[in-house]
Amino acid sequence: MVSPPVCTPAEPPSGAFLLSAALRARGFDAVLLDLSLEFYMGIFEREGAGQVSKALELLRGRRGGFTPQTHRTACGFLHGSLVEESRRTGWRTTLMDLEPPTGSHSPSRILQICEEGSAPFQDLYERALDPVLDELKPREILVSVSYLSQLAGAIDAIRHIARRGIATRAGGSLLNSLRETGEGAGELGRVLGRLEYGDGGSLAGTAPGEAMLNRLRWPLTAGRTDYISPRPVVPFAISTGCFWNRCLFCPDRTQPFRKIGPDALVSLMEDAPGEIVSAGPVIHLLDSALAPGYLDEALPSLRRSGAAFYGFARPSRDILSGDLLERAAESGCAMLQYGVESADRKLLETFDKGIDPDTASEVVRRTAGLGIRTYCYFLFGLPGEGPASRVGTMDFIERNAADIDYANISIFNLPVNCELTERAGEFGIRPVRRLQGDDRIRLYLPFTTSGESPRHEVRRFLAGAKASRPGLRSVLTRTPRWFRAAHLAMLEIDGRRSVLDPRFED
Numbered sequence: 001m002v003s004p005p006v007c008t009p010a011e012p013p014s015g016a017f018l019l020s021a022a023l024r025a026r027g028f029d030a031v032l033l034d035l036s037l038e039f040y041m042g043i044f045e046r047e048g049a050g051q052v053s054k055a056l057e058l059l060r061g062r063r064g065g066f067t068p069q070t071h072r073t074a075c076g077f078l079h080g081s082l083v084e085e086s087r088r089t090g091w092r093t094t095l096m097d098l099e100p101p102t103g104s105h106s107p108s109r110i111l112q113i114c115e116e117g118s119a120p121f122q123d124l125y126e127r128a129l130d131p132v133l134d135e136l137k138p139r140e141i142l143v144s145v146s147y148l149s150q151l152a153g154a155i156d157a158i159r160h161i162a163r164r165g166i167a168t169r170a171g172g173s174l175l176n177s178l179r180e181t182g183e184g185a186g187e188l189g190r191v192l193g194r195l196e197y198g199d200g201g202s203l204a205g206t207a208p209g210e211a212m213l214n215r216l217r218w219p220l221t222a223g224r225t226d227y228i229s230p231r232p233v234v235p236f237a238i239s240t241g242c243f244w245n246r247c248l249f250c251p252d253r254t255q256p257f258r259k260i261g262p263d264a265l266v267s268l269m270e271d272a273p274g275e276i277v278s279a280g281p282v283i284h285l286l287d288s289a290l291a292p293g294y295l296d297e298a299l300p301s302l303r304r305s306g307a308a309f310y311g312f313a314r315p316s317r318d319i320l321s322g323d324l325l326e327r328a329a330e331s332g333c334a335m336l337q338y339g340v341e342s343a344d345r346k347l348l349e350t351f352d353k354g355i356d357p358d359t360a361s362e363v364v365r366r367t368a369g370l371g372i373r374t375y376c377y378f379l380f381g382l383p384g385e386g387p388a389s390r391v392g393t394m395d396f397i398e399r400n401a402a403d404i405d406y407a408n409i410s411i412f413n414l415p416v417n418c419e420l421t422e423r424a425g426e427f428g429i430r431p432v433r434r435l436q437g438d439d440r441i442r443l444y445l446p447f448t449t450s451g452e453s454p455r456h457e458v459r460r461f462l463a464g465a466k467a468s469r470p471g472l473r474s475v476l477t478r479t480p481r482w483f484r485a486a487h488l489a490m491l492e493i494d495g496r497r498s499v500l501d502p503r504f505e506d
């Protein structure tokens with residue numbers, strides 16, 4: 001199982017990690033090789049001892065003081081090294097993206113530049129892939145593509161593996177999403193060869209309807225696993241799909257909502273290598289939204305694992321019920337990510353978010369009061385959002401700034417595949433459809449409302465707010481630009497529970 005460059009070097013690639021774990025629990029030797037981590041470390045280690053190596057020590061928790069300020073400085077050194085690499089190769093390289101000179105959206109143009117030999121991976125193959133292939137002699141390689149940032153790496157890796165005479169299949173969540181949209185998906189088979197859609201159940205021969213993630217064992221790994229993180233991060237989910245499944249602009253509503261039994265977590269963690277357990281792992285719950293009832297059921301297993309955890313929850317009344325949040329905090333909850341979106345009640349109702357701003361504010365306050373970090377997501381530029389509505393959402397952030405540890409401020413994009421796009425006319429939205437012969441991949445559609453694109457106006461508004469709103473500025477200064485959720489859950493913040501417990505210090 002190969003995860004191509006690039007995805008975050010802070011944690012194992014979740015899709016590939018869990019599929020390897022599910023296959024191993026079913027008796028298959030599916031060995032995970034994270035070529036993305038190898039790619040980044042190849043660049044950073046070329047620098048030798050110096051600022052980059054000190055930055056890595058800090059980001060791995062070996063220097064103490066893992067705070068938003070030191071994090072920003074350390075990331076600055078890594079970023080500087082990647083800027084140099086981008087200049088050298090012509091491929092724009094950051095801590096979460098790798099973009100070929102052709103851009104990332106045209107599979108056929110990416111294939112063309114790979115065929116011309118200008119992809120920057122030859123050294124990576126010689127150093128990290130070929131020795132593993134020589135040793136393991138795999139019968140087949142599954143190349144897991146979860147993000148657009150991995151597409152060019154996947155195309156080139158598949159070509160390299162094929163030259164060595166080994167069969168490949170490409171799978172992963174990006175391919176599943178593109179199959180839903182149909183936008184550019186036709187090109188994928190041509191550039192990636194054999195494709196594997198779905199959750200990987202067909203590889204293991206599971207019965208239809210059986211959830212792959214219900215049985216897990218710690219995956220076998222090849223190559224390095226020294227992720228850039230103070231604590232090892234373990235991907236897991238207590239459900240697939242979304243229990244709410246109603247937001248009109250959500251592109252992820254096709255997957256059925258299913259529970260993953262707490263036993264899967266127990267067997268995964270019981271099987272974890274000693275060095276992971278003794279280093280104080282942090283579980284990354286991948287659920288679209290933690291269902292309060294399922295979270296409640298999973299808390300004893302999470303607590304027993306001894307790990308901290310973080311994930312997405314909905315800022316609605318049900319997370320406040322009883323003492324669920326208190327027990328979550330006591331069971332190791334380090335951070336909850338809340339999709340607050342907007343403070344305009346009418347907009348939230350229109351798009352069937354099922355949350356209201358007053359409750360969201362109460363949820364965020366109570367979560368922070370329990371020492372759980374809060375990471376809030378705001379969405380500006382929803383169709384129908386006027387100037388007053390935008391200002392209202394900014395006022396919400398100002399009022400709650402002391403309880404919002406981190407914020408993600410984004411501008412609405414219209415997903416190709418969602419109910420809102422199907423009902424665009426009802427909301428005065430005019431999506432711009434693709435031109436014939438355009439083979440580019442698209443997960444989002446350009447659109448206009450009342451003949452204009454709201455994105456420009458929203459961009460101007462946000463630039464003004466960032467300059468004039470002190471609460472917003474303090475939240476954004478605290479929010480790291482790179483590494484995102486895994487590191488955010490571990491940063492030391494006044495008033496929040498420490499994840500970097502001294503008992504795990506090495």
Ligand code: SF4
Nearest residue numbers: 242245246247250288
């Ligand atoms: S809560 Fe999130 S995952 Fe669930 S439907 Fe809404 S946007 Fe989608």
